[in-house]
């Protein structure tokens with residue numbers, strides 16, 4: 001029996017309509033090279049962390065923030081009481097337990113869950129103490145001025161959790177696969193172990 005290398009892929013890249021807006025981010029080249037032509041050597045494992053934790057489709061858009069306590073949280077863009085930080089982290093931990101042999105991940109850029117070093121990190125620009133618009137939820141305080149501004153780029157929370165547990169994983173965004181040559185180079189990397 002031929003051994004196939006498993007590659008986990010953000011499901012929206014494979015044409016699944018799992019995005020917050022009910023749409024897909026279908027990546028024709030990845031599907032052609034990895035799903036159609038690569039069938040004999042690789043097995044693609046689709047995943048969508050946000051659907052997996054029950055957010056549904058469509059759903060409220062979420063974002064990565066650093067709160068006033070310097071904690072990274074994954075919260076709703078409109079409703080900051082929607083906090084799925086623990087759920088996303090637990091899903092990532094369980095995914096690693098379920099698929100201990102997967103060393104390669106192809107992920108959707110800029111996503112608050114799946115992005116790899118391209119996800120906007122938002123930080124409150126107002127003084128929480130003075131705003132008077134705080135609400136306590138899940139033991140964390142949230143600012144209700146919605147005045148969050150992008151400060152820097154980070155990784156989505158699913159990817160952050162994977163890397164914390166398994167720093168050696170190979171994680172690549174779909175933007176790297178912009179040509180057949182790039183895909184073939186990746187195949188070569190897999191074959192060389």
Ligand code: SF4
Nearest residue numbers: 011012048108111114
């Ligand atoms: S969570 Fe990841 S897989 Fe799901 S829609 Fe967003 S980018 Fe795609």
